[in-house]
Amino acid sequence: MAGLILGTLGLLGAHGGSLTEPPAVSLLKIPVAGSRHKPPVKFSHRVHQARRVSCTQCHHEYQGRRNVWHEGQRVEKCQACHGLRPEARRLDVKNAYHRQCKGCHLQLRQQGRQAGPIECQGCHRPA
Structure with a gap:
């Protein structure tokens, strides 16, 4: 499962471009087809x-x-590869985000380690 979680998507590339130091905080807007x-x-x-x-x-x-991505290379937005709907061998952007973030948090919890949120409101907080 770790390989799947670690390699499912480049979802945190919300800043597009080559960076040596990423922004402290990125605002990730997840487009979703046909739902709230x-x-x-x-x-x-x-x-x-x-x-x-x-x-x-x-x-x-x-x-x-x-x-084959290495630190220092251009970071694309997740939507550059993950669309609103799943395609052959490629998750849609919503499920790509959720599998990556929530999957990692769940795995850490199963290992008894400190982890981020796994409930919707833990990440999706109104401004």
């Missing part, structure tokens, strides 16, 4: 960096089954 929208998610790069989450656990570019 929840408030955007405030994602803290600093919190994840402090917990030693490597960039490649979220950011990726797959060639075959191998992640």
